Amino acid sequence: MQWLRIKSIEQLLSIEEGKKLHRQLTAFDLTLLGIGCIIGTGIFVLTGTASANYAGPALVVSFLLAGFACGCAALMYAELASMVPVSGSAYTYTYATMGEAAAWIMGWNLILEYAVSAGAVSAGWSGYFVGILKTGGIELPLSLTAVPANGGIMNLPAILISLFVTFLLVLGTRESARFNAILVAIKLVAIFIFLIIAVPNINTDLWEPFMPYGFSGVSTGAALIFFAYIGFDAVSTAAEETKNPNRDVPIGLIASLLICTVLYIVVSATLTGIASYKDLDNAEPLAFALRGIGYNWGSALVATGALAGITTVLLVLIYGQTRIFYAMARDGMLPQGLVKLHPRYKTPHVITIITGIVCAGFAGFMPINEIAELSNIGTLFAFVMVSIGVLIMRSAKPDLHRPFRCPAVWVVGILAVLSCGYLMISLPTLTWERFFIWSVIGILVYAFYGYRKSLLHPKASG
DSSP: OOOOOOOHHHHOOOOTSSSOOOOBBBBBHHHHHHHHHHHHHHHIIHHHHHIIIGGGHHHHHHHHHHHHHHHHHHHHHHHHHHHHSSSHHHHHHHHHHHHHHHHHHHHHHHHHHHHHHHHHHHHHHHHHHHHHHHHOOOOOOOOGGGGGGSSSSBBHHHHHHHHHHHHHHHHHHHHHHHHHHHHHHHHHHHHHHHHHHHHGGGOOGGGGGGGTTTHHHHHHHHHHGGGTTTTHHHHHHGGBBBHHHHHHHHHHHHHHHHHHHHHHHHHHHHHHHSSGGGGGGSSOOHHHHHHHHTTHHHHHHHHHHHHHHHHHHHHHHHHHHHHHHHHHHHHHSGGGGGGGOOHHHHHHHOHHHHHHHHHHHHHHHHEEEEEHHHHHHHHHHHHHHHHHHHHHHHHHHHHHHSSSOTTHHHHHHHHHHHHHHHHHHHHHHHEEEEEEEEHHHHHHHHHIIIIITTTSSTTTTO
């Protein structure tokens, strides 16, 4: 039964001095973090890929499906985040509900979710950056802008932006949040410029056929663009650095999700109304669509906003990854040399630097479509496990104080599990094979390292 050892909420909340992260964020900061992460590659890049290859104009239905699944999961996250306001997100919540072995597998798959997502986002950033340079008459060689699978040597712009964001995160959480807020404002302006220009030019004939690949294509499209929604999960990783987490974390989770779902639906409907879905499979679909209707200046503005917006996604993803790593290391299941805060900036700088280098590697050498699919299955797995965890806690410990209670929890929880499970099934077989291999590797690492090094192990030494 030692493999099922559960860490109580009291244990999770009692963090050794010198290892606690500094509380400095507000509900507004968290909402902007959520928007910063949700509105980015999904809206500026994956809308084109999902529409062209899977959903067609029915992409709006794909976003509704994905948004519904996320809405259910967000309510479950909000309940646990208000009860356990420490770093670690789904890893920490699983530790409190299903035990250490399940928590390790969750943490292992969150590594897949965040590190791989950051790679995909960096690749999306590179696509827009190269497009802006091309508009200005500067064309970078393919060898430095394409991964080996696409005929290049490396995606150098993607690598450089990953390292730049890593540097910002080392400098401080509050400073990074302010930088995020500025870029969120820029990208929202870019989206509104796109809508102002594009809406009067909508051609409803382009919405026919509405569902060219059938409902199965819509489902696969929803599973692919689910990648866009993982930002609200990242909000929960900031719980330990929030001034009033019991109130602010649920607000940040739910507000950011609602705002972004509406924007996704409006933008995807407009995009497929000004350009044929068949032509949208490129790295900068919004800018491409505006060029197609003769607005080169609008295309340049949107591309610049997209560049700023995708930067915020990358910042939040790398931030979230470092906090999960930090929580796992603090529990003893990763090397203790990682549990270090910078003496001046009070950030987990060692983990941040390592994470940034790994993300740069993914971005520089892996194709974006394969990256997104891998990330999605890790995200969906996390949502399913968190939802099950809330239901377990409601049954096992109904009297615990819950600052935020998910309404109709048994209905919402079951819907979250079923909807996220359905989207997992909709992902390609190859993605499942890679997910299985990754999970097996994680089980072996836990069996031979994490299990013995955990602070809950009977022989653990401080």
